[in-house]
Amino acid sequence: MDKKNKKNSKYMYISIFIAILSLIMLIVFNFNNKSSAYKLYVDFLKDIQSKSVSTVYITNTPKIKVKMNDGNIYETDNPRTNNFKEELLKQGVKVSENLPLSAKETIPTILLSASLVFMAVMAIKSSGISSKRLKGVDNLDVTAVSNVTYNFDSVAGNEEAKESVKDIVDFLKNPEKYSAYGARMPKGIMFYGEPGTGKTLLAKAVAGEANVPFYAISGSDFVQVYVGVGASRVRQLFKKARNHGKAVIFIDEIDAIGKKRDGGKTGGSDEKDQTLNALLTEMSGFNEKEGIIVIAATNRLDVLDPALLRPGRFDRHIEITLPDLAAREKILALHLKNKPTMDINIHDWAQKTSYFSGAKLESLVNEAAILAAKEDSKFIDNTHMDKAYSIVLAGYEKIERNHIKDKDKKITAYHEAGHALLTLKVLPDDKLSKVTIIPTSKGAGGYTLSIPEDKLYQNKDYLKKRIMVLLAGRAAEEIIFGKEYITTGAYNDFQQTTRIVSSMVTQYGMGETIGLLNLEELSHLNYSNTEDIIKECKETLDSLYEEVKSIILKDKILLDKIAENLIQKETLLEKDIKELIAA
Ligand code: ADP
Ligand code: ZN
Numbered sequence: 001m002d003k004k005n006k007k008n009s010k011y012m013y014i015s016i017f018i019a020i021l022s023l024i025m026l027i028v029f030n031f032n033n034k035s036s037a038y039k040l041y042v043d044f045l046k047d048i049q050s051k052s053v054s055t056v057y058i059t060n061t062p063k064i065k066v067k068m069n070d071g072n073i074y075e076t077d078n079p080r081t082n083n084f085k086e087e088l089l090k091q092g093v094k095v096s097e098n099l100p101l102s103a104k105e106t107i108p109t110i111l112l113s114a115s116l117v118f119m120a121v122m123a124i125k126s127s128g129i130s131s132k133r134l135k136g137v138d139n140l141d142v143t144a145v146s147n148v149t150y151n152f153d154s155v156a157g158n159e160e161a162k163e164s165v166k167d168i169v170d171f172l173k174n175p176e177k178y179s180a181y182g183a184r185m186p187k188g189i190m191f192y193g194e195p196g197t198g199k200t201l202l203a204k205a206v207a208g209e210a211n212v213p214f215y216a217i218s219g220s221d222f223v224q225v226y227v228g229v230g231a232s233r234v235r236q237l238f239k240k241a242r243n244h245g246k247a248v249i250f251i252d253e254i255d256a257i258g259k260k261r262d263g264g265k266t267g268g269s270d271e272k273d274q275t276l277n278a279l280l281t282e283m284s285g286f287n288e289k290e291g292i293i294v295i296a297a298t299n300r301l302d303v304l305d306p307a308l309l310r311p312g313r314f315d316r317h318i319e320i321t322l323p324d325l326a327a328r329e330k331i332l333a334l335h336l337k338n339k340p341t342m343d344i345n346i347h348d349w350a351q352k353t354s355y356f357s358g359a360k361l362e363s364l365v366n367e368a369a370i371l372a373a374k375e376d377s378k379f380i381d382n383t384h385m386d387k388a389y390s391i392v393l394a395g396y397e398k399i400e401r402n403h404i405k406d407k408d409k410k411i412t413a414y415h416e417a418g419h420a421l422l423t424l425k426v427l428p429d430d431k432l433s434k435v436t437i438i439p440t441s442k443g444a445g446g447y448t449l450s451i452p453e454d455k456l457y458q459n460k461d462y463l464k465k466r467i468m469v470l471l472a473g474r475a476a477e478e479i480i481f482g483k484e485y486i487t488t489g490a491y492n493d494f495q496q497t498t499r500i501v502s503s504m505v506t507q508y509g510m511g512e513t514i515g516l517l518n519l520e521e522l523s524h525l526n527y528s529n530t531e532d533i534i535k536e537c538k539e540t541l542d543s544l545y546e547e548v549k550s551i552i553l554k555d556k557i558l559l560d561k562i563a564e565n566l567i568q569k570e571t572l573l574e575k576d577i578k579e580l581i582a583a
Contacts, residue, residue, distance in 0.1 A: 015115040015119050019111075019112055019116060019119070021111075022107075022112040023112060025107075037072070038063075038074060038075045038076065039066075039074050039075070039076050040076070040077075041076050041077050041079065043076075044066060044076040047066070047068070048088070048091055048093060051069075051091075051092070052068055052069050053067070053069070053093050054067050054093070054094060055093065055094040055095070056088050056094070056095055056096070057096050057097070057098065057099055058078075058084065058085055058095055058097055059078075059097065059099060061078060062077065063075045063076065063077060063078060064076060064077075064078045149208065150204040150205045150208035151205055151208045151209050152209055154201060154204075154205055154208075154334075155198055155201055155202050155205050156323075156327060156330035156331040156358070157323045157326070157327025157328070157330050157331055157358070158197075158198060158202065158320060158321070158323070158327065161191075161202060161319070161320050162202070164316070164318045165189070165202065165206050168185070168186070168189065168210075169206055169209040169210045171185045171291070171293075172207075172210035172212050172246055172248070172291050172293060173210050173211070175246070175289050175291035176289060179289045186293070186315055186316040187283050187292075187293065187294060187313070188283055188293070188294045188296065188313050188314035188315065188316070189293065189295045189296070189314065189316045189317075189318060190295075190296050190297075190298065190301065190304075190308075190309065190314040190316065190317045190318065191203065191296070191318050192298050192299070192300065192301040192317065192318070192319055193319055193320035193321055193322075194299060194320075194321075194322055194357055195299055195357065195359070196357035196358060196359025196360060197321065197323075197357050197358055197359075198320060198358045199252075199297040199320050200216070200250065200252060201358070203216075203248060203297070204250075206248055206293070207247075207248035207250075210248070212246040212291070213244050213246075213247045214247070214248050214250060215237060215240065215247060215248070215249045215250065216251075216252065217233075217251055217252070218251070218252040218253050218256070219253040219257045219258070220253055220256040222257050222275045223257060223271065223272065223275070227270050227274060228271075228274060230271055230272070230274065230275030230278070231274040231275050231277070232278075233275075234275060234278040234279050235278060237249065238282040238285075238286070238292075241292060242286065242292065245290070245291065246291035247292050247293075248292075248293050248294075248295060249292065249293070249294045249295070250295050250296075250297070251279075251294065251296045251297070252296075253298070254296035254297065254298050254304070254308070254314075255298050255299070255300070255303055255304060257275045257279070258276055258279075258296075258298075258304050258305050258308045259304065259305060260303060260304065260305050276307070280307065280313060283312075284312060284313075294314070296308075301317060321438055322355060322356075322357055322438050322439070323356070323358060323361070323438075324436060324438050324569070324570040325350050325351065325354075325570045326569070326571070328349075328350040328353055328356065328361060329346055329347055329350040331358050331361045331362070332349055332353075332361055332365065333346050335362050335365040335366075336365055336380075339365070339369055339380055340372075340378065340379045340380060341379055341380045341381070342378075342379035342380070342381045343381055343382060344380065344381065344382060345382075349364075349385060352389070354570065355438075355439075360392060363392055364385070364388050364392045365388075367387075367388035367391050367392055368380050368384040368385045368387070368388035369384075370388075371384040371388060372384045408445075409437060409567055410567060411445075411477060411481065411487055412437040412445040412446045412489065412566075413437050413446075413563040413564075413566040414476045414477060414480045414481075414559070414563045415445065415473040415477055415487075415489050415490070416435050416436070416437055416445075416446045416447070416448050416563075416566060417435070417476060417559050417560075417562035417563040417566060418473045418474075418475055418476025418477070418552060418559065419435070419448035419469055419470070419472050419473050420432060420435045420448050420562050420572075420577065421472065421476070421551075421552060421555060421558055421559050422471075422548060422551065422552070423450050423469050424558075424581070425551050425555065426468050426469065426551070427450070427452075427466070427469060429453045430450040430451060430452050430453055431450060431451040431574065432448070432450045432574060432577060433450065433451055433573065433574050434447075434448070434449040434571065434572070434574070435447075435448045435449070435562070435566065435571070435572045435577065436448075436566075436570060436572070437566050437567070437571075438570055445489050446566075450469070460504070460510045463504055463510075466500060467497045467500055467501060467541065467544050468544050468547065468548045468551075470493045470494075470496050470497045470500075471493065471497060471541070471544060471545050471548050473489065473490050473493050474486060474489075474490035474494075474545075475545060475548045475549045475552055476552055476559060476563075477489070478549070479552055479553060479556070480563075498537070498541075501537045501540050501541055502533070502537050504540075505533055505540075506518070506520075506533060507519065507520070511533075511536050511537075511540075512536060513529070513532045513533050513535075513536045514529075514533065558580070558581070561580050562577070
């Protein structure tokens with residue numbers, strides 16, 4: 001609890017105390033009043049005659065109250081005569097048709113109401129709904145940022161992602177052109193990838209390149225205590241953006257409103273649903289000619305509600321990856337540009353910073369600049385970079401990837417080299433376009449991307465070879481590091497091989513156990529001979545695995561070469577691999 005909160009809770013206790021005290025006072029006085037003096041009607045008449053009555057309170061009750069000149073109050077019976085009031089007035093007695101409130105009662109009543117109001121205000125405050133947020137319903141602080149300062153040159157690396165948004169820029173500049181051709185442009189784009197990889201930056205660059213306003217908001221800004229506020233904010237945001245015509249609307253942390261619904265009971269999910277629905281409605285509301293693009297960002301695609309990713313919504317998904325060696329070099333160069341530096345070998349620093357995100361590289365350079373400035377040094381040099389490096393490493397969470405040991409890097413490199421080698425050997429017609437040990441957000445340690453040859457059917461021979469390529473990651477691990485040191489890295493590979501081999505045996509008529517029968521169609525027969533099917537699948541995989549190992553062993557030199565280059569450069573493209581083979 002901070003100082004302010006402590007102070008607030010002190011006031012809270014005081015006001016609770018006052019409230020209770022005044023409540024007690026009220027009860028006591030009321031009790032006293034109940035038993036307050038009673039006089040017979042005849043005695044009351046005597047008082048009137050002796051002119052000692054000041055006020056009579058005529059209410060529609062069996063008893064009425066009478067106030068004497070000396071301030072005392074007593075009760076007497078209500079005569080309920082028609083001209084009672086007139087009679088009294090004639091006698092010079094004041095008549096009131098409300099109940100008397102003595103100071104004894106008014107003061108506690110006022111105190112009670114005041115402390116109740118105070119407590120309500122404090123409760124609202126401490127639940128985080130500041131007055132500004134309350135107003136927020138009709139007052140969203142989103143102002144467009146003009147982006148002349150950002151363009152694709154501000155984003156180093158990430159070439160594939162940039163390539164994937166180039167047509168969007170052209171569309172934003174010239175929506176009429178696209179609609180003249182009847183082309184349907186995406187309304188929403190989803191950037192996904194680790195934090196700090198430059199998703200926001202790329203979204204700004206898109207707006208900057210197209211020279212349209214950029215509206216940014218975070219998904220968490222939509223999540224409010226009150227149901228309906230988020231939805232209303234969504235509508236305002238779109239209204240604001242549309243008033244300007246073309247725009248890029250950027251929603252960071254879309255998961256805050258767009259998480260998969262986990263089967264019912266999560267508190268406040270009503271609010272999220274409403275907000276999400278408002279967003280989807282707004283998105284389907286604008287048409288292609290308007291030139292509005294919504295870009296959303298998330299760290300993980302798989303946690304999002306599929307409704308968000310459907311056609312017409314965020315249907316273009318672009319992965320923003322951690323930078324590889326070449327990209328890190330570019331990012332470092334970009335951030336060091338225009339800074340006074342001396343003897344900083346950017347290539348070396350790129351090598352030292354595996355698994356650093358763009359944001360982390362930026363803060364490395366920034367820390368170094370701060371250190372140099374503190375020392376009044378003329379230049380930023382390697383000693384500053386070294387110190388900054390430790391600062392940045394210590395500053396980020398320890399589980400982060402830069403702590404991946406060289407050993408792990410080596411394992412990943414051999415695993416991916418195995419996939420690559422087998423692709424080259426058994427599926428030379430599949431285009432091996434990229435091998436990398438930079439992890440994806442899907443959790444793989446690295447990946448090998450091959451583009452299968454285009455064909456209508458996949459024959460048995462091809463499926464077996466696909467399986468071999470998939471098994472090769474594990475096979476390479478086993479050959480290089482030994483049977484006891486195989487890793488969990490092949491988890492996803494085995495999911496795929498199991499799927500392929502079981503389809504071959506049970507659906508495609510490519511196995512022995514059930515021959516040309518299809519297992520699904522047999523399900524109504526209570527066929528239960530799955531053991532034999534599993535045995536056949538296992539034997540098929542086992543024998544393919546042996547084959548893979550012998551292929552790798554025969555070409556171990558090439559495997560080593562690929563792995564070593566991967567450790568060096570982290571990403572190998574098709575041309576790099578061709579060079580390796582030729583060398
Ligand atoms: P994200 O939105 O993915 O979390 P940001 O776009 O906010 O990441 O990146 C934070 C900062 O990191 C940027 O402002 C920029 O300084 C730096 N940065 C990240 N990626 C790059 C990149 N590819 N090129 C240049 N700078 C980058
Ligand atoms: Zn693998």
